[in-house]
Amino acid sequence: MHNADHSLLSLSLTTLVLFLLVSAQEDHQQDTPIARFQRYLRINTAHPNPDYSPAISFLKLQAQSIQLQARAIEFTPGKPVLLLTWPGSNPSLPSILLNSHLDSVPAEPSKWVHPPFSAVRSPDGKIFARGAQDDKCIAVQYLEAIRNLKAKNFVPIRTVHVSYVPDEEIGGVDGAAKFVASKVFEELRVGFALDEGQASPGDEFRVFYADRSPWSLVIKAEGTPGHGSRMYDNTAMENLMKSVEVISRFRGSRFDVVKAGVATNSEVISINPVYVKAGIPSPNVSGYNLCSSSLKIHLLIINGDEC
Structure with a gap:
């Protein structure tokens, strides 16, 4: 092989290594809570035809990345309930259930500044996406809170369950209603449950205990x-x-x-x-x-x- 060929090969290998390093760095930078939130928002789970399968796959992948137990249950075909579990140090105590819903209301693209499933983030930090507030932000917040606690080696005393249910926006008959009536739910022994609420523009979060x-x-x-x-x-x-x-x-x-x-x-x-x-x-x-x-x-x- 000529010296010129050696030089070209060396240059090509160097370029390839640099490309891989830069790509890996970019992927790492993009693996942030905001980036994960945007990926979830780009999954179209809006009615009348919510696509639950990729949403379940995404959430399962996130759960596995922080070592949570995950199982999808279909009480109605094509309408899965995803249940994540974080075992507590004293599983004999009643558990905690954090609930969120997978679906969102319909979107009319012509009335949006950005496409409703693009999850575009503007320079001032606003994210444009159908379902961002109601209530995919909560779905991701649960996971990110657990991720942060696990990073600090925190272990809950009570077992924590996170449930993601379908069809909340159309009554929840095939989702939450069948879930809470099931043997699966009974075996969770839920002592406290937290669901979606009102959005906060600041850093304070209000918890409501009223039963509406x-x-x-x-x-x-x-x-x-x-x-x-x-x-x-x-x-x-x-x-x-x-x-x-x-x-x-x-x-x-x-x-x-x-x-x-x-x-x-x-x-x-x-x-x-x-x-x-x-x-x-x-x-x-x-x-x-x-x-x-x-x-x-x-x-x-x-x-x-x-x-």
């Missing part, structure tokens, strides 16, 4: 039907508005308490009209296509701890 119970209510109003060219007393809308006005006054009184700083959102009864469904066609009568006057309003009432 949702109650869905449907109000149906009926009234005098007739042709659209005429006016009638006692229409369905008139009757419905009586209920709406009562609801609005009560909602306003509770909201005033929150605005005054006397109580937080979780400490009052919140009531929110969800949607109105109106108009039920009637059969033709004497050549006229009448429309019976009937409307429904769906309400979601959340009971605060003062109930």
Whole structure:
């Protein structure tokens, strides 16, 4: 081999080694809590078609990196519950459960400054992604808190479980509901559970102990039907508005308490009209296509701890 060939080979090997070293350094720099959070945010678990499989794989990988036990359980096919376990020094004591949900609400890309699953981080530190606040940040915070504690050789007295459930945004019927009713959950012997709450813009985190119970209510109003060219007393809308006005006054009184700083959102009864469904066609009568006057309003009432 000529000297020129030796020089070229040596140069190529040097370049390769430098490239590998730089790449390894970059990978190391990117393996930070923020980078891990961004990777999780880029997994699309938004409804109506949440992709749970890659989310479970990512969380399992993170759990394994900090030596947590991990198992995925499907109470409903295609809707896994991921359960992580950090054994305590006294497993005979009731355990602690930290819960988070995998899914998020839908995203409309055209209304976003950045694509909703790009997890772009702006120069001022803001991260743009669907599900960042509700509630993938909590999912990652649990893992990062455990990672930090383990780095300090901390061992909890009680066993700590971390659960990731599907379908929370659509009622949790195939997720948390089946999980808590299972033998698996019973065997955890949970003594204390912590779930998502309200975001904090500062370094303080508030913990709420109030039990908020949702109650869905449907109000149906009926009234005098007739042709659209005429006016009638006692229409369905008139009757419905009586209920709406009562609801609005009560909602306003509770909201005033929150605005005054006397109580937080979780400490009052919140009531929110969800949607109105109106108009039920009637059969033709004497050549006229009448429309019976009937409307429904769906309400979601959340009971605060003062109930």
